[in-house]
Amino acid sequence: MSVEETVREIVTRIVRRPASEFAKETTFKDMGADSLDIVQILSAVEDKYDIELEDDALTDIKDMAGFVAYIERCISENGK
Amino acid sequence: MLFKGKVSLITGGSRGVGKAISTKLADEGADVIINYFRKKSTAQETAREIEKKGVRVHLIKANLAEADKIDEMFAEINKEFGRLDILINNAASGVARPALELDDRGWDWTMDVNAKAVLLCSQRATKLMKNGGKIVNISSLGSHLVMPVYTAVGVSKAALEALTKYLAIELAQLGISVNAVSASAVLTDALKIYASAQGLGDSVYQTTPAGRMVTPEDIADVVAFLCSEQSYMIRGQIIVVDGGYSVSPESAMKVDK
Ligand SMILES: NC(=O)c1ccc[n+]([C@@H]2O[C@H](COP(=O)([O-])OP(=O)(O)OC[C@H]3O[C@@H](n4cnc5c(N)ncnc54)[C@H](OP(=O)(O)O)[C@@H]3O)[C@@H](O)[C@H]2O)c1
Numbered sequence: 001m002s003v004e005e006t007v008r009e010i011v012t013r014i015v016r017r018p019a020s021e022f023a024k025e026t027t028f029k030d031m032g033a034d035s036l037d038i039v040q041i042l043s044a045v046e047d048k049y050d051i052e053l054e055d056d057a058l059t060d061i062k063d064m065a066g067f068v069a070y071i072e073r074c075i076s077e078n079g080k
Numbered sequence: 081m082l083f084k085g086k087v088s089l090i091t092g093g094s095r096g097v098g099k100a101i102s103t104k105l106a107d108e109g110a111d112v113i114i115n116y117f118r119k120k121s122t123a124q125e126t127a128r129e130i131e132k133k134g135v136r137v138h139l140i141k142a143n144l145a146e147a148d149k150i151d152e153m154f155a156e157i158n159k160e161f162g163r164l165d166i167l168i169n170n171a172a173s174g175v176a177r178p179a180l181e182l183d184d185r186g187w188d189w190t191m192d193v194n195a196k197a198v199l200l201c202s203q204r205a206t207k208l209m210k211n212g213g214k215i216v217n218i219s220s221l222g223s224h225l226v227m228p229v230y231t232a233v234g235v236s237k238a239a240l241e242a243l244t245k246y247l248a249i250e251l252a253q254l255g256i257s258v259n260a261v262s263a264s265a266v267l268t269d270a271l272k273i274y275a276s277a278q279g280l281g282d283s284v285y286q287t288t289p290a291g292r293m294v295t296p297e298d299i300a301d302v303v304a305f306l307c308s309e310q311s312y313m314i315r316g317q318i319i320v321v322d323g324g325y326s327v328s329p330e331s332a333m334k335v336d337k
Binding site for chain 2: 036039042043046047052053
């Protein structure tokens with residue numbers, strides 16, 4: 001599974017929305033994610049890739065494309 | 081050294097109060113297993129500091145809101161150490177809202193991490209405490225004194241305190257002591273977040289009749305006592321560490337700016 005597919009599965013499972021509602025330009029707000037959902041999403045992604053995501057980084061992330069790109073950056077930095 | 085050769089697990093042991101407890105138990109010779117939730121680099125830094133004391137330190141990332149993660153954590157402890165002597169249920173999380181604004185998920189999350197996990201961890205720890213053991217649960221004055229937006233956490237701590245008593249009686253026959261330590265405000269990240277939710281900013285200070293604020297080390301010292309044989313006859317008690325705050329109506333439940 002690509003990072004995007006994995007993130008789609010995690011996000012839609014936690015906010016309990018159909019996968020079809022997840023698109024590159026969707027925001028956390030569009031998905032109806034509150035702060036508790038976001039903590040659980042971040043934790044699930046961290047477990048999946050054995051990475052650490054910074055809460056502060058989320059303030060600059062606009063949408064799911066940005067979130068996926070941030071995760072990919074963390075994965076590649078972790079591998080170095 | 082009080083705990084040479086003992087194996088301890090401190091949930092949420094990577095920072096704040098939990099870090100002080102991990103450090104104290106290691107100072108007294110215990111090997112420490114530190115559970116944390118998300119802040120891996122903080123946990124690794126704490127592990128490096130504590131390893132310098134010459135004890136074994138083992139980190140386990142696990143979200144205690146999930147029962148299967150708790151199972152995995154104890155399976156790992158069994159594999160790595162084969163036993164456990166001391167369990168400190170310290171990790172806590174919570175949604176800071178007034179009662180009328182709390183939703184069911186915020187309630188469940190807070191109760192799962194702060195109360196249900198105490199039961200699940202204690203059940204699993206008991207199986208590994210083959211020669212008896214000590215369990216200490218960390219509570220706060222909010223279990224019985226009302227503080228703004230502390231509803232869910234306060235209720236979860238009341239559950240933790242009641243559970244402490246039930247476990248103390250049931251586990252006594254297995255040679256396991258169970259007690260709790262309850263504290264007034266302690267300057268940690270959690271307090272800063274709580275204060276900012278109340279619009280107090282993050283420079284908070286709480287005076288106590290004892291003349292200063294409670295520190296993580298004050299709590300760790302009492303936890304160590306409760307893990308030692310000197311406290312053998314103390315069972316099912318909630319030991320309050322608050323510099324006299326809760327018995328002094330004058331100090332009122334406020335966090336000063
Ligand atoms: N601070 C106070 O004023 C105060 C007063 C009285 C009692 N207490 C009690 O003291 C204890 C420690 O509080 P603190 O102020 O030191 O808290 P803190 O600084 O917020 O640290 C919390 C610790 O718990 C971990 N944690 C949080 N959620 C978790 C979860 N879902 N699963 C596993 N671990 C989790 C954190 O891991 P990560 O770092 O990886 O997130 C961290 O290690 C708590 O029981 C608290 O209620 C605190």
